[in-house]
Every structure is written in structure tokens, then in C-alpha cells.
Amino acid sequence: MDHFNYRNGRLFAEDVDVEKIAGQVSTPAYIYSKATFIEHLQKIQRAYAELETTICYSVKACGNINILNFLAEKGIGFDIVSGGELHRVLQAGGYPAKVVYAGVGKTDNEIIEALNAGIGYFNIESEAELDNLIRLAKQSDTTKGHKPRAALRVNPDIDYKTHVFITTGKKETKFGVDIERAQKVFADYGDNGAVDLCAIHVHLGSGGKTIDPYVEAVRRTMPLIDSLRGKGHTIEALDLGGGYGADYESDTVPSAADYAAGILPLLKGKDLKLILEPGKSICANAGILLTRVLYTKRGGAKEFIIVDAGMNDLIRPSLYDAFHFIWPATVQEDFVPLQRSKDLQPEGTRAFDVVGPICEGADFLAKERFLPPVQRGDLLSVFTAGAYGFTMSSNYNARCRAPEVLVDGDSFSVIRRRETYEDLTALEK
Numbered sequence: 001m002d003h004f005n006y007r008n009g010r011l012f013a014e015d016v017d018v019e020k021i022a023g024q025v026s027t028p029a030y031i032y033s034k035a036t037f038i039e040h041l042q043k044i045q046r047a048y049a050e051l052e053t054t055i056c057y058s059v060k061a062c063g064n065i066n067i068l069n070f071l072a073e074k075g076i077g078f079d080i081v082s083g084g085e086l087h088r089v090l091q092a093g094g095y096p097a098k099v100v101y102a103g104v105g106k107t108d109n110e111i112i113e114a115l116n117a118g119i120g121y122f123n124i125e126s127e128a129e130l131d132n133l134i135r136l137a138k139q140s141d142t143t144k145g146h147k148p149r150a151a152l153r154v155n156p157d158i159d160y161k162t163h164v165f166i167t168t169g170k171k172e173t174k175f176g177v178d179i180e181r182a183q184k185v186f187a188d189y190g191d192n193g194a195v196d197l198c199a200i201h202v203h204l205g206s207g208g209k210t211i212d213p214y215v216e217a218v219r220r221t222m223p224l225i226d227s228l229r230g231k232g233h234t235i236e237a238l239d240l241g242g243g244y245g246a247d248y249e250s251d252t253v254p255s256a257a258d259y260a261a262g263i264l265p266l267l268k269g270k271d272l273k274l275i276l277e278p279g280k281s282i283c284a285n286a287g288i289l290l291t292r293v294l295y296t297k298r299g300g301a302k303e304f305i306i307v308d309a310g311m312n313d314l315i316r317p318s319l320y321d322a323f324h325f326i327w328p329a330t331v332q333e334d335f336v337p338l339q340r341s342k343d344l345q346p347e348g349t350r351a352f353d354v355v356g357p358i359c360e361g362a363d364f365l366a367k368e369r370f371l372p373p374v375q376r377g378d379l380l381s382v383f384t385a386g387a388y389g390f391t392m393s394s395n396y397n398a399r400c401r402a403p404e405v406l407v408d409g410d411s412f413s414v415i416r417r418r419e420t421y422e423d424l425t426a427l428e429k
């Protein structure tokens, strides 16, 4: 799962005691494990090795350029959703030709920047956007004879009622076009002369805890690809998007090999390249958020632990009601958690709400959570915080954003320093 483990009651990130890091950079702080990133990536690479597969790591999940840099060194590409993310990839030394660019609202400037960089595929979300890309590609003299390539994003219209977060792959969404409409888009634009429309993109949102939505998406997409090819269109690649599960609780999601076992048999012998856009399945388990207990407090029947990290640092609990396992970084041996689970209630624990310092009722990291007794100054670890943690953080309440620290074996380095008060006002006149 990851390289954040207890040794003699003390939490280690790989071979570094996290108390040592907190002592040096203070709290709150994001701590990443390089080995965890690489392990999750390599599991995906191995799982899909039998098909020509390009892994395009989703920058929005966790996009520090140091992280993008060592991932790029493993030969992978990147999934971006803005010009800013393209800038990050280029700063990190990523390969532009392995970049795929999604998003329903690409601006002219962003499109021109991506044309100039020579990215791999524009993932097209609507006819209007394709019109605009064609117009800009015709005007652009920077494509150096290489026709820009595009993938049409289709909605396989999968609505698994049990998975509430699968929302982007349904018909009633702002993303992509229906499978039926895809035929017409290829008929109208297949021969435009400026942009090579030669791939299909699907991104379901989150696949939840089973492989079924992915298998179903491929089942619904392959007849479209066969039919388009029958009409003379070249379809060279299928981009299956991201959303593969991450273990917010121990061993609760399919492995990369499980997904591949469902998906690959449907693509064998189809002469299709495969693109994957994993985000959180690579980075979620690779990060924790360290925070210190400021105060404990009773309110009616409730007990609160007030910590120095707030919803501005990690918004997923407030925004999605997301579960993050939280546990003290230093515990007596009998409190070492044997697994990360919603239901963990060892003898001697009590229910607490873990809340931040922000002036909002929605500022919580956990509710009714069973924890060992803690006191002011104790360090807590919020686990599986590598995805949509720092990247969704903000300066709300004029709070300086937390530093990001990368652990590699027995050493660590600050890959983004803590913001200062001067940073907060630097752009204001």
C-alpha cells in the first residue's frame, strides 16, 4: 500500500521518523514517499506491459515539479487540464509528445501554448471546442508540419448507482459527447485537414471500488471504434482516463493487475494503443499530512481535537465527505494500528471530531473518529493525503500554505517551502 509504517510505536516515512521532519519544517506539512510513487507506477506499467500503453500521470492530483520530474524519468507522460499544468510539465522536464490535454474550457491561449509545445493529444470535449482547435491549428505556424492530434471524449453513459462519485461518465454531464453523437462528430470533422482526429477518450470520474465500470466502458466503446474504422476513420488509440481506486482504507480497491485483467482481454488484437491517466492510484497513498494538536475541547456530548491543519490544507473531508485515516504519529505499542479502517476502535480509544482552525463549521478532517487519547503538542498523521491534498489547498483565512517534503530512503528534502506572510501579499498593490 505505502511506505508509511510504525516502528516501535513511531511513524516512519520510508526510513525517516516523521517527528524528525515535523521538528525541522514544523506543521502542517505534506510528506511524500518517493518509493511509494514509483511502486504504484511500476505496478501499472507491469500490469499493462502486453499492450503498447502510455501512462499519462494526472498532474492535478499532485503536481509538484520535483515529483513530475522523477516520474518523467520513468518514461511516462502526463494528463493536464490547464496551461498552468502544461507549464509544470515543461518545467519538470516532461515529454510534451506524451502529454494529453483534457478540460471543457480550454482558452485560445492555452490551446496555442499546447500547439506550440507539440503535445500528444487534445482530448476534445465538444464540437465547439474542436471547431476552435481546428481554427487555431490552421492559423498556427508552430506545428512544424506535424498535424496536432485529437481524441474525442465520449460518455459511455455508465451510472453505477452504488458509486455516488461516478458522475463524469453519464449523459447528463458537461464532459464529452454521447456515443451516438460521436459518429456524427467524426462524420463532420474527420476530414478537416488541420487536426488529426484519431483517438477516443473516456474518463469515468471515479471507478469506485470495482473494475466493472471500466470493463463496461470498454465494452460500450469498442463497437464505436469498430464502426468508425468501418467508415474509413483511423482510430489509433483508446485513452481510458483515470479514476482507478486508491487504498484510503487498507486493501479495499482492485490492484492495477485486477483492472488490467478485466480490460486487456477486450483490447487484444485490436491494433489500438492504450493510454491511461491515473492520478490518485499513483499518488494518494504516497502522501500524508502531518498536523499538531493545538487544543482539546468538549462541546456538549462531543469531544473535539483542534489541530493546526484546516480545510484550506486538505479540503476533501469538507468537500466530498472523504474518509482519511488519522492516527497519532507516536503511540504506545498496543495502539499501533493493525490496519487503516473506518471501523478501527481498539480498546482505550474514544470518539473525537478532528477539526481545523478555520472559521467555518465545514472545517473538519474527521467526525466521530475513534482515537487514542491525545494532548496538546501531539503529532497526528492524516494518511492517504497525496492526491488532491496540496493541489487543492488554498490561502483561505490568510493561512500560509504548507510545505511539501519528499522522503527518499533515509533522507528527505523540502520540495516546496512553507509560504510566508510576504508571499501572501506579494501580488497585491
Ligand SMILES: *Cc1c(COP(=O)(O)O)cnc(C)c1O
Pocket: 058, 060, 061, 079, 081, 102, 103, 203, 205, 206, 241, 242, 243, 244, 277, 278, 279, 280, 281, 387
Ligand atoms: C482528474 C482526471 C484524471 C485523474 O483522476 P484520478 O481519480 O486521480 O485517477 C484523469 N483524467 C482526467 C481527464 C481527469 O480529469
